[in-house]
Amino acid sequence: MQLGLIGLGKMGGNMRARLREKGHEVVGVDHHPERSDVESTAEMVRTLATPRTVWLMIPAGEPTKSAVHELSGLLDPGDLVIEGGNSHYLDDRRQADELKSRGIHYIDAGVSGGVWGRENGYGIMVGGAAEDVARVQPIFDALTPDSGGGFVHAGDIGAGHFVKMVHNGIEYGMMQAFAEGYELMAASDVVDDVVGTFDSWREGTVVRSWLLDLLVRALEEDPELAGLRGYAQDSGEGRWTVQAAVDHAVPAPAITAALFARFSSRQEDSPAMKVIAALRNQFGGHAVTKAKGDTGE
Known part of the structure; x- marks a missing residue:
């Protein structure tokens, strides 16, 4: 064509x-x-x-x-x-x-x-x-x-972007869950190999996914995510998803919490938000926000 x-x-x-x-x-x-x-x-x-x-x-x-x-x-x-x-x-x-x-x-x-x-x-x-x-x-x-x-x-017209909006809201929730899991394991004195743990989940587990593949890729490139600042923008579709949930009286606490977590990322540097930033960079080619004090030179 x-x-x-x-x-x-x-x-x-x-x-x-x-x-x-x-x-x-x-x-x-x-x-x-x-x-x-x-x-x-x-x-x-x-x-x-x-x-x-x-x-x-x-x-x-x-x-x-x-x-x-x-x-x-x-x-x-x-x-x-x-x-x-x-x-x-x-x-x-x-x-x-x-x-x-x-x-x-x-x-x-x-x-x-x-x-x-x-x-x-x-x-x-x-x-x-x-x-x-x-x-x-x-x-x-x-x-x-x-x-x-x-x-x-x-x-009909509008349905394609409505389901894409919901897709992106779900994506917010999945990314947030991986991010919180990363921060929890990294903060513990129990887990010695955080990157290896995520890598092991890529096969045979119920959380295996392309997002998990991208997270492992990001962590292999920078295990401590030292080159990133824990700041993540929201595309707007997360907000629309939450608004649609309100309009239709559908409870969406996970997606809503993930959206609010992105807002909180703008207030302080967060290990969980570094994971969100790394994932967005991996799948979307978004510009990487450097860690505080890094001039990028």
């Missing part, structure tokens, strides 16, 4: 590469000209054959809203926009309505996999009409793992 792709950063750039490796044609544009295949969104649209499919991989909020508005004036009836960032699911509905008024279709796609997606494939969770999803299924198949898993059509 042929695809227009707006946003060629850590995720979008690797997605373009994986799609091309799978035989698809991608015309990409980014605010960094050196990454782009064309000079502008308008040129990208002119390059694509109709009916066009354009995938957005840019920050949620105003950048995405502005891009959708621009596309509404450039695309033709029957074209399709896939919002692959992390928009709030209510924003998806508003953006879909704006495009629908011009006959343009819309899919929201939650994408997970971080900087490892090009090699391992991405988890993709979509919302939209069944016929729109079927139309671009070859793109989703190329991006998801070769094993054939990692894809769900979760429901």
